[in-house]
Amino acid sequence: MDPGRILVTYATNAGTTAEVAQAVAEELGRTGASVEVLRVEEVRSLEPYAAVVVGGPMIIGWHRAAARFIRRNRRALGRVPVAYFFTAMSLTRTDHTSVDGTPVCIDPSLAKAPGRADRLSFRESYSTVVRYLRPVLRAAPEVRPVSAGFFGGRLDLFRLKWWQRLFVLIVIQERPGDRRNWPAIREWAASLRAGRLCQMETTCDPAHPEEGRADG
Numbered sequence: 001m002d003p004g005r006i007l008v009t010y011a012t013n014a015g016t017t018a019e020v021a022q023a024v025a026e027e028l029g030r031t032g033a034s035v036e037v038l039r040v041e042e043v044r045s046l047e048p049y050a051a052v053v054v055g056g057p058m059i060i061g062w063h064r065a066a067a068r069f070i071r072r073n074r075r076a077l078g079r080v081p082v083a084y085f086f087t088a089m090s091l092t093r094t095d096h097t098s099v100d101g102t103p104v105c106i107d108p109s110l111a112k113a114p115g116r117a118d119r120l121s122f123r124e125s126y127s128t129v130v131r132y133l134r135p136v137l138r139a140a141p142e143v144r145p146v147s148a149g150f151f152g153g154r155l156d157l158f159r160l161k162w163w164q165r166l167f168v169l170i171v172i173q174e175r176p177g178d179r180r181n182w183p184a185i186r187e188w189a190a191s192l193r194a195g196r197l198c199q200m201e202t203t204c205d206p207a208h209p210e211e212g213r214a215d216g
């Protein structure tokens with residue numbers, strides 16, 4: 001293992017998460033670390049790396065290739081510092097700052113306040129940070145991520161298969177667009193590099209400056 005070598009690996013359906021992975025890698029590399037960016041399908045061995053970041057989009061659960069990657073490599077990933085990141089089009093704002101012990105860092109422009117404070121609708125309860133992250137943590141319990149970052153993604157109907165278009169229009173009911181918040185993505189990566197695990201100060205929502213409940 002080379003102490004200065006970091007892997008940023010990602011799964012993608014339509015290319016969005018690849019560009020996010022690239023930005024994360026650029027930030028991680030700013031202090032001289034050697035950072036490689038690979039699709040999960042391209043990773044042959046985790047042996048050379050001192051730390052690993054794994055990212056993927058929410059495609060009816062975390063992208064299957066990302067989930068498969070962490071399941072298959074859970075022992076190796078359990079031996080090095082790991083961070084996960086997710087791209088998504090909707091996330092219901094809750095006050096969680098961690099899920100089952102994993103600190104979460106949420107792009108404030110992604111998280112939306114629920115319609116009613118006392119009860120989440122079915123759609124809102126489906127898209128909470130707990131619903132997104134918990135199955136991922138359970139799939140590879142050996143891995144204790146130092147942070148899980150949640151970022152706005154991109155929905156470009158022209159890049160999707162016909163059934164995916166139908167799914168996002170009818171089930172997800174999200175409008176197409178690019179919701180990537182590059183300062184938030186870069187701040188998260190910089191905070192990983194600095195060992196702070198979560199920071200998105202420049203994008204912090206002043207209405208929710210200190211969201212404080214842990215776990216679910």
Ligand SMILES: Cc1cc2nc3c(=O)[nH]c(=O)nc-3n(C[C@H](O)[C@H](O)[C@H](O)COP(=O)(O)O)c2cc1C
Binds near residue numbers: 012156165167
């Ligand atoms: C079939 C499909 C299912 C999706 N499911 C979800 C979802 O459950 N929750 C969500 O927030 N976004 C969902 N999205 C939106 C994607 O997570 C978002 O567009 C992401 O940025 C795509 O990344 P990619 O271009 O790397 O594949 C879905 C998109 C598609 C095409």
